[in-house]
Amino acid sequence: MVSNYMQNMMQEASLIRKMFEAGAKLKAQYGPENVFDFSIGNPSVPPVKEFKNALKTVASDSGISHGYMPNAGEYSVRNTVATKASEEQKTPIPAENVVMTCGAAGAINIALKALLNPQDEVIVICPYFMEYKFYIENHQGKMAVVQSSADFDLDIEAIEKAITTKTKAIIINSPNNPTGKVYSEQTLRALGQMLEKQPNPIYVISDEPYRHITYGIVVPALFPLYRNSIIATSFSKDMSIPGERIGWLAVNPQAEKAAEIVNASIIANRILGFTNAPALMQKVVALCLDNKIDSNIYLRKRDLFVKLLSDLGYEVSVPEGAFYLFVKSPIEDDKAFCELLLAQNILAVPGKSFGKIGYFRLAYCCDDDTIKNSKQGFKNAIEKAK
């Protein structure tokens, strides 16, 4: 007697669950060291010691409150985050424009709840993080898919063509999951200029939890390039704490109706059931905001994995950030190729899950050995595919 929507969801979700179940079964059967799980972006790198110290400090503070707080979060935490966000965005952002959230997923959901009327359209760039579709539909919006260019960059012309009178927002994700692409300042400026010409304001929601995981490149500040912009992000990836559900939203002070959007997002935080971001974790991250995971750890894994796959004849573009490889499937049918990989105890996600057939995604936020020891399996799979 579940709803029709969830009935369908459960069928879709059961495909992913089947993969996880297959993985768990393989691990039980062959031992975890003989299964090469590149399926989820769950960092194996532990949180930095400053995080652990901050956690101990907050946990031992007998005077700390675990009570309700303003739905936007502790003011002092918002203020600390606003200072950091102002640097990142090269724009003065007052604490009042920052809302602490239950991760980036919470941040995107409250932004969409604040903005969308039923049937409003939200543009996403393909390949895209598969959850966007559900987040948009949670608030009765419609997802409009625009293909990225051949090198996974934003195709400004294609985006412009997809805009209708119903378009309310665009979600971008840079560094990108699954492609690892970082949109350049030039690209973002072109996007902003094109959007500025539209008759109605179209808000760019920039989902950027991988901002601090880049390889010799700085993610450009979006706020100076386009005023109707919102950052939705989390500490999940750069602090390796995705289970703690802590992130934030910031609305560009120059955005049209900025104060209204902030207020609506705060109320959305309350009425969607988040209420407020977890109290304790707000205080912990505020104490160690500058202490991110060293990107070089992931750089080493990236280079190791790219070389391993290239040597075997896989076609793989080198990611500029995040910790995913989006690899061309040696055969058109990416699902079938992932089955071939599975037969080698390798877990990968088909491109279809990101709306992009003919590719598969590998998460390399795992041990180096998992990458190294997967070589024979990747070799066997590509040979079988030929």
Next chain:
Amino acid sequence: MVSNYMQNMMQEASLIRKMFEAGAKLKAQYGPENVFDFSIGNPSVPPVKEFKNALKTVASDSGISHGYMPNAGEYSVRNTVATKASEEQKTPIPAENVVMTCGAAGAINIALKALLNPQDEVIVICPYFMEYKFYIENHQGKMAVVQSSADFDLDIEAIEKAITTKTKAIIINSPNNPTGKVYSEQTLRALGQMLEKQPNPIYVISDEPYRHITYGIVVPALFPLYRNSIIATSFSKDMSIPGERIGWLAVNPQAEKAAEIVNASIIANRILGFTNAPALMQKVVALCLDNKIDSNIYLRKRDLFVKLLSDLGYEVSVPEGAFYLFVKSPIEDDKAFCELLLAQNILAVPGKSFGKIGYFRLAYCCDDDTIKNSKQGFKNAIEKAK
């Protein structure tokens, strides 16, 4: 450019915000000790020492994971909660039927997302917790309001009359916010028997964060009395940690399509953006599940407050649980009376906010002195109202 729905919400919310702002202003002006804030159910009683110890233990455990986990929560935590829930519900509940959530608000939202088709109706009992309306509307449902009986009990006949072919669920809340009523076993059995006769399954969602805050009374187990039942609850009130957003949902194993509802709720946890209940706090509460706040602390406050108000001529029913008094307004217009109280530096919530005109709510989860020192203000207000 926020959505029409949120635009309206912001106007409604601004009334509540105005009250809070008025309160903050009064506190700044007269000193917090001269303002009597009975507006929010934010416990002033600190968490028990076992909670603080469990928190320190988990925070110091260097091996603990802050990573992603199954969307339903850590299996071991679900199992511990299931054991406790089985006792409370006098029904064996497997760990698989328990989902860890971001508080009771998260639990209710995932249950509604799992169940509701657009336009499905959810019955709530008036006076009701004002957020229910938003939770139902988040998932495109419609709230149907049924009045409670004169003594704030369930009016089974009235509920039966309100049932239509679209009725999918009923939310009950016992001990009740705002009335403090605890529904008896007899009442719940009668509710179950009436629902059992309906052609379509109607799920009872029992919101019970105050279960362990009662005064010489045990909240009856619902599961043995009606099979299509779901518990949605949290540790916010009985552990005094509402800011930490940790709770759980349990589906009666005897419920029609129980496994489907559990699965849909787990997926809803993911797609609504909660992802999973905060990782660290799951482990903390599992370590101190039996260590609740002593209800006698609130019993003393209740008796103090009831006597104080009765002596002044207020008409107040004695709550059996939770920490609210729902007091008859000496004048019909409860909003006007709350203004009179505000003029005495007393913050109360008008009954209108719970759908019930002619009453006001006082939260007594505050210091004893706040209650004692409010006497003159309550005296002046009732005299002015005459």
